[in-house]
Amino acid sequence: MAASSNAEQTQLQDMEEEDAGMEEREMESDEEEEEGMGVENSDEDEEDDSSEDEKENEAEIQRLEEQLSINAFDYNCHVDLIKLLKQEGELFRLRKARQKMSELFPLTEEIWLDWLKDEIRLTEEEPNREKVYELFERAVKDYICPDIWLEYAQYSIGGMGSPGGIDRVRSIFERAVTAVGLHMTKGQMVWEAYREFENAILSTTQLERIHTLFRRQLAIPLMDMEGTYAEYEEWSEHGVPETVVHQYKKAVQQMEKCKPFEEALMVAETPKLAEYQAYIDFELKEGDPARIQITFERALSENCLVPDMWAKYTTYLDRQLKFKDLVLSTHERAVRNCPWTMGLWKSYLLALERHGADHQTVSDVFEKALNAGFIQATDYVEIWQAYLDYLRRRVDFKSSKELEELRAAFSRSLDYMKHDVEERFGESGDPSCIIMQIWARIEALHCKNMQKARELWDSIMTKGNAKYANMWLEYYNLERSYGDSIHCRKALHRAVQCTSDYPEHVCEVLLSFERVEGSLEDWDFAVQKTETRLNRINEQRAKAAEKEANLARQEDERAEQRRKAKVEKKAQKKVQKGTRAGEKRKAEQDDYQDEWNEDAGPKRHRGNADQPTDEYMETETGLFGKATPPGYKQNEDNPELRNDNSSVFVSNLAYTLEEPEAKLRTLFETCGPIKQIRPIFTGKGSFRGYGYIQFESPVSVPEALKLDRRDVEGRPVFVSPCVDKNKNPDFKVFKYNTMMEKHKIFISGLPFSCTKEQLAEISKNHGTVKEVRLVTYRSGKPKGLAYVEFADETQASQAVLKMDGIEVEGNKISVAISNPPRRNTIDKPGSSRPTGDAMPRQVYGARGKGRTQLSMLPRSLHRQSVPAGKVENGSAADGEPASAAGNAAGEPKQLSNSDFAKMLLNM
Structure with missing residues (x-):
């Protein structure tokens, strides 16, 4: 029994272990299945993502292709399509896109090198080098590019093993040094590559070739000529020949002349148009055709969209070099770069005819011009x-x-x-x-x-x-030269009947014609017709003048009505506000009295010691309007007083600005150590929107002025220097130019949400943007206007052509060259005033005479100011001499009590 029970227990244990093992294996298999399913799911997700990207790219490719089918001359669209096709690896479509773009535009150096390298990699599998050679030949015709020539020569070295390969390489190098060997900064690379090639195939018969290359290179002004000369000295066994030394010294002298222009190009920003223009002018004076050509080519490689540069280059070639292939190829490149410029197409047609091109070629060029899209x-x-x-x-x-x-x-x-x-x-x-x-x-x-x-x-x-006299006279002259007198007479009679601009002149020509060729009957008819026509013309002119006078009178009446209504409205407002005016002025004087007591110390007493006079009220620049108060000494007896040489006036701040002193300190602390910040408050403690900043040193003031129009809580802050207006009445000069600025464009119709960054991004496609300024109200809200400054006027002109009428966030903008209206300076002291009936401006302040400035005397007691030396009624009043009738300034004399009594008795 015991044995059987032990056996049963052992069997049960074995079964439990087996079941446990099976469960573990099942769990492992389930985990493996789950892991496998996870891997499969992740792969599927990646495939889904990639397929979605492919669909998006394909949709974008189709959109670009459709856009090009509508406008084949969209340069940027071509570039985007090529980039996208290369990213997708669409070889056949990529070739087609590049080919189509090259037919319409010259390709840049980067685009050509990218294309050439792709084709070179493909020819490793397809041994067809001739196609690549053909592509190189097309590339070197678009622009003079040393890097493309180097790539061409290096590619040809790979074919040296083919029959005639060495001669082909040497021929390409010769063409390269002819094309770009004079390039001051990059020509040396081509020469060095040529010498390395000759060294690679060196033999006894090739030594003279290398000597010749060294001699040719050292005769040309290039950068780092000293290194080439030292290399030649080391390489040559018998030293440098005297003739080579002489040529080398001449080249060094020429390089020293060109060096300032090269250095200017190195430090200048693209497109360096002004620097290239100066360089070209220098080379034109020197008169070396080869150097003039290479300088033009260098300038055009960075300014290929400047029509004036192409026009100057083609004109030089037409008049000076006159080599057919060079001239015609340059004209072709010019119209491919700037197809919108009619003058370049016109010059191209003339050049083709001048060099005897066949009729079909001229016709084809003309058809291309019609499709170029002139502006x-x-x-x-x-x-x-x-x-x-x-x-x-x-x-x-x-x-x-x-x-x-x-x-x-x-x-x-x-x-x-x-x-x-x-x-x-x-x-x-x-x-x-x-x-x-x-x-x-x-x-x-x-x-x-x-x-x-x-x-x-x-x-x-x-x-x-038919209404223009000059057109009829042109036709009459044609009939006089090639027609007959009958048609001449008909033409003149029709002219008399139809002409409206100069009918008298046409009538005179008809009468002169009849005096010479007409009969008495013809004369009488001509006189009757001209008189009738002129009488009718005079009646029409009189009616038009009367109508114009009536319109002017009606306009004057409406203006008078508007003026009267405005005067009545002002008078009503003055009546409503009259009771509050005195209280407000009293409060302002009290505010100023408190500020003056705290900041300036001394006061001027006149009658009541507690009332400051208007004579020393501060102006908005922080100085004194009429005279400096007694005891005011700057930085001497009163060191705490403001030093205006180290102070600025800040205005246009928001009245609701919280803690203005802290805000101003945060804004100006970067300009230098601040000695004092004084925001101005009203008597009730509200901020007036302006204040003063005094720095420790005057050197901080220019830095502070740079913060003018800086945005503070949505408002542009005005920062100006503290200047005495009495001594400098014209110190508030408008900070922006009021004359035409050909390098700057004016844009209107912008959406109010447009920012400076957005506008700069839009404008940079048309040139180098130096500054963008959005025009705002004093509150900081935009007006929808802006100024964009470019590096030169050519870029600004191109921007006007390309940007005018485009849409920005749904708004159609208008673009023009900046030509602001002249600001009215008629009221500025020292400015010229118009002559005639214009009356001088009264010295009553900015808003005219106030209510409290009205005289309380009856009008009958008012004395008129008379010039010095004159008196009323031709004699001095009351028997006084004429000199006493007025002072030297033309002011009335002081009247005594007896004078007033006499006036009252005479009323």
Whole structure:
């Protein structure tokens, strides 16, 4: 029994252990399944995130492609699309996007190098080096870039093993040193790479090549020439030849001349337009064509969107170098960089004709110009004129083919002006119909087809030009030269009937014509017609003058009514406030008395010792308005008094400002040690919104003035120096320029929520922004106006063209060159006053004569001020001499009690 029970217990233990093991294995398997499921879930999440990113990127790519299909000339859109396609690894679409952009714009050095490096990596798997060579050839034509030339030469070295490989590398290096070898700062890298290549393939026959490279490089002014010369001395076994030393010294002298310009470029900020312009002017005076060309190229690599720079460069090439390939390639680059500039397209067409380009090429360039997107309607008129002039010059008027092409072009230009230009700009751009006038002259002069010329002039007159005398006289002169007297007479009679600007002149021409060629009947008819027309014109002018006079009289009457209503309103307000005026003035005088007793110490006594006079009331700058109080000595007897050389006046603070002294200390403590802060309060203890800051040293004042218009609780604070107005009446000079500022733009229509940072971000795409100023009210609320200052006037002009009319947070803004109206300085002391009836301003204060300043004497007792040396009625009053009638300043003399008695008796 015991044995069986032990066996049963042992069997039970084994079964329990087995069950426990099975449970552990099941738990482990469950955990593994859970872990596996977790891994799978995380992978799925990552896949979901990546798929969402891909969808977002694809949607953005499609949006950019659609935008480019609408406006292919959106440069930034091209750049964003290329970046996104490269990020997604879309090789085929990336190539296509880069290709499309390069067809429309010259690519920057960074974009080209990025593209070239991608293609070089791909050719390692696809051994097709010729495609990369072709791409390099396109790249070096856009800009003169030393880094691209170096990359080109290094890539060609990899093909040295192919037939003719060494010669190809050497040819590329030669082209590189020709193109960028004169580059003052980067040309040396190209020369050194060329020498290293020759050293790599060094043999006995190659030594002379390396000598030649050293000699050529040392004859060119480059930075760090001394190092190259030392290297040549070390490399050459027989020393440096005398001729090389002589050329080297000349190059060093030239480099010293150029060094100031190079140093100016090093420290200047991009785009360095002014520095490059000075450099170009210097090289133009020196007269070395190669150096002039490389300087222009360097300037344009950083200022490729400046049309004036391209125009100056192409003009130089057209007039001086005249090399066909160089001239035409530069013109092409100019219009690709600045396609919106009509003048560059016009110069391009002339250059093509000048260098004998075929007709199809000129026509293709003209079609591209029409699609470039000029900024004004007159640009299209000018480009059409340039093309029509070209077509006229190639016409042999004995042959019909070119003539028909010319006529078809004239007809197309008129249709283009009527439909495309008017729909886009709302105006024809050619109101005087210059193109039609030229066509009419060509038909009359070259084709002897006056019928067609008359048809054209009929069309010109129906387009609103019949009222202008000069248009009729132009047509009359055409008939006089190529027509007959019958049509001349018809033209003049129509001119007399239709002209409204100078009818007298047209009538005079008609009468002169009849004197020479007309019969008596023609003369009588002309006289009758001109008299009738002039009488009608005079009647119309009289009616117009009467109507204008009536309108002016009505306006004067309305102005008088408004003036009377304003006077009545003011009088009513004065009556309502009259009872409070004296109390307020008394309270202000008491406030000042307390401040003067505390801060200034001495008082002036006049009658009542407790009442300070208005003569010493403080002005808003903290000084005394009329005279310094007795005993006032600055920093001498009274060291506690304010030293105005080390003080500033702070105003436009909020009246509700809590603890103004603490606020002012926090604002100005960075300017230097503060000696005293004195905010001004009313008698009731409320803050008046201004105060004074006195520093320990005057050197702190300029730093404090820099805080002018700093925002304090939503209001711009005005900080000004403490200056005696009596000694410096014009010290409050407006701090901003009131003349035209071509480097600054004025923006209106901004949303009130627009900040300086947002506006700077919008403006920096068009140039270097030096300062942004938002115009606000005194309360700090924005007016929706701003000024943006650029580095130069060219950038400001481009900003006007690109920013005018754009929307900012739903507001359409207007942009123009800053040209503020002149400020009215007529009331400033010392300023020029208009002559005539203008009366001098009375010295009654800023708001005119107050109620308490009115005289209490009857009007009959008022004495008029008379100039010195004059008396009433031609003689001195009461038998006094004329000199006693008034003082030297023209003031009335002091009257005695007897004088007043005589006046009263005579009333």
